[in-house]
Amino acid sequence: MNNESSGTTNPGNTPSLNRTAIQLGEYRQATAADAPAVLDLTLRAYQPIRELGINFAAANADLALVEKNIRDHICLIREENGRVIATITARMPWGPQPGPFGVPHLWWFATDPDIGRKGIGRETMSWCEEVFVRDTLKCPSVSLGTAESHPWLVQMYERRGYKIMGTKDLGRGHTTVYMKKDLLHTGPSEEEN
Secondary structure, eight states, rough: OOOOOOBBTTTOBBOOEEEOOOTTTTEEOGGGGGGGHHHHHHHHHHHHHHHTOOTTTGHHHHOOHHHHHHHHSEEEEEETTTTEEEEEEEEOOOOOSOOOSSEEEEEEEEEEETSSSHHHHHHHHIIIIIIIIISSSSOSSEEEEEETTTSSHHHHHTTTTTTEEEEEEOSSSSSEEEEEEEETOOSOOOOGO
């Protein structure tokens, strides 16, 4: 497995892991060629979000927005039998759309709704936090944002060890709850118990 960066940067000044889609276990960095599959997965996964009337960027994405996400950030995908079954993106503090705390900011998290409840989402989030952010990027914490009005996301992230750091109205029709997680803790999160 090749874990070395190519040393190149993309137009958004976010260092590329390797634009030849470096393999990271079952995960790899998405390329422009993956954009249609990421869009399909995202729209299917975010259908319940659209039904709740929450205006996440990913919920109403089009191909151009997916391509921009892949180009500007570190968009990771998990594949099974050649099919994208999960995606999560890390927005870097030095990139064009940094999170609020100077650490990688996770967003655009989706798992294939056709797979059912097999723990793919939990595994993907844990892999991104621990293997990618903590062990690969050597970052001690990570952040994310979610809608205050979502019926269960804030509580789910709290069970995973995230702490509410503040809220902000970004003008998208909902209040965003910003959360941060210390990745150097020694015990399992509530969700892992």
